[in-house]
Amino acid sequence: MTIQWFPGHMAKARRQVTEKLKLVDIIFELVDARIPISSRNPMIDEIINQKPRLILINKADMADPVQTNQWITYFEQKGIRALAINSDKGTGLQAIHKVTMEILKEKWDRMESRGIRPRAVRAMIVGIPNVGKSTLINRLVKKNIAQTGNRPGVTKAQQWIKVGKEMELLDTPGILWPKFEDPEVGYRLALTGAIKDTLLNLQDIATYALRFLETYYPDRLKSRYEIEEIPDDLVQLFEAIGKRRGCLMGGGIIDFDKTAEVIVRDVRNVQFGPITFDLDLLERPAESSNE
Numbered sequence: 001m002t003i004q005w006f007p008g009h010m011a012k013a014r015r016q017v018t019e020k021l022k023l024v025d026i027i028f029e030l031v032d033a034r035i036p037i038s039s040r041n042p043m044i045d046e047i048i049n050q051k052p053r054l055i056l057i058n059k060a061d062m063a064d065p066v067q068t069n070q071w072i073t074y075f076e077q078k079g080i081r082a083l084a085i086n087s088d089k090g091t092g093l094q095a096i097h098k099v100t101m102e103i104l105k106e107k108w109d110r111m112e113s114r115g116i117r118p119r120a121v122r123a124m125i126v127g128i129p130n131v132g133k134s135t136l137i138n139r140l141v142k143k144n145i146a147q148t149g150n151r152p153g154v155t156k157a158q159q160w161i162k163v164g165k166e167m168e169l170l171d172t173p174g175i176l177w178p179k180f181e182d183p184e185v186g187y188r189l190a191l192t193g194a195i196k197d198t199l200l201n202l203q204d205i206a207t208y209a210l211r212f213l214e215t216y217y218p219d220r221l222k223s224r225y226e227i228e229e230i231p232d233d234l235v236q237l238f239e240a241i242g243k244r245r246g247c248l249m250g251g252g253i254i255d256f257d258k259t260a261e262v263i264v265r266d267v268r269n270v271q272f273g274p275i276t277f278d279l280d281l282l283e284r285p286a287e288s289s290n291e
């Protein structure tokens with residue numbers, strides 16, 4: 001899905017999530033394991049207010065597992081439970097219900113002490129575009145409900161999807177916008193496929209990826225493109241990769257656009273192995289004042 005986030009659209013998205021909040025006991029906030037902070041909505045705390053929440057760090061198969069564990073600790077130190085999952089394969093999903101019941105224990109105990117019979121937990125998934133919301137819903141219900149229930153122009157009541165006997169999910173997830181203001185975050189969103197390529201210059205995105213790989217994963221960069229030494233000069237690096245990958249125009253001149261495309265595609269297709277891009281955001285003042 002392609003979304004342009006105009007202020008009006010943001011207000012509408014926010015309103016839709018806020019309206020549904022009162023229907024659920026808990027929010028499942030889906031983030032991308034490669035960018036657990038950059039893939040969060042900047043106003044999420046304000047939007048979901050005091051509602052209990054579980055952060056689901058999705059696409060864990062594409063991220064560095066050591067980093068993912070550190071992110072889980074990070075969130076838990078802030079008092080938010082977090083789980084690493086892979087919605088594509090269904091890994092880690094079994095723990096969702098158990099942890100949800102731990103989060104909601106007090107509320108459930110209170111209900112029980114007032115003689116209210118235990119009922120299924122009601123939950124809603126929220127997250128930025130492409131983070132895997134529909135995949136997760138489909139996995140949880142093991143059917144292809146999420147997409148088919150979402151035809152435009154079809155007026156429908158709020159639908160609940162049963163996940164086992166003990167949980168019910170809203171069939172439409174809440175789509176929230178990512179942080180746009182920070183260019184670094186923008187590149188990371190582009191590299192993980194959360195925003196359209198046309199929003200940023202492809203050569204800039206590729207340059208960002210190369211610099212990142214050079215800094216944190218130089219061996220993976222060298223081995224992917226069979227380069228002995230990474231040249232300091234960016235043009236030379238592009239040329240070396242372009243030559244290796246046959247990105248040439250007439251006369252043997254390197255096609256920089258094509259080379260950029262190859263690099264970005266390789267990152268998205270995990271050709272450099274699992275990578276976490278949010279390595280250095282833990283101490284950002286903007287983030288800590290947000291939480």
Ligand SMILES: Nc1nc2c(ncn2[C@@H]2O[C@H](COP(=O)(O)OP(=O)(O)OP(=O)(O)O)[C@@H](O)[C@H]2O)c(=O)[nH]1
Pocket residue numbers: 001002058059060061062085086087088089127128129130131132133134135136175
């Ligand atoms: N490798 C991997 N891919 C995943 C995982 N979860 C989702 N995907 C892929 O990510 C892409 C986006 O998934 P969707 O479920 O369509 O994401 P969404 O959040 O519903 O997207 P919007 O409808 O744009 O809001 C798809 O190609 C999925 O197959 C995961 O855990 N691992």
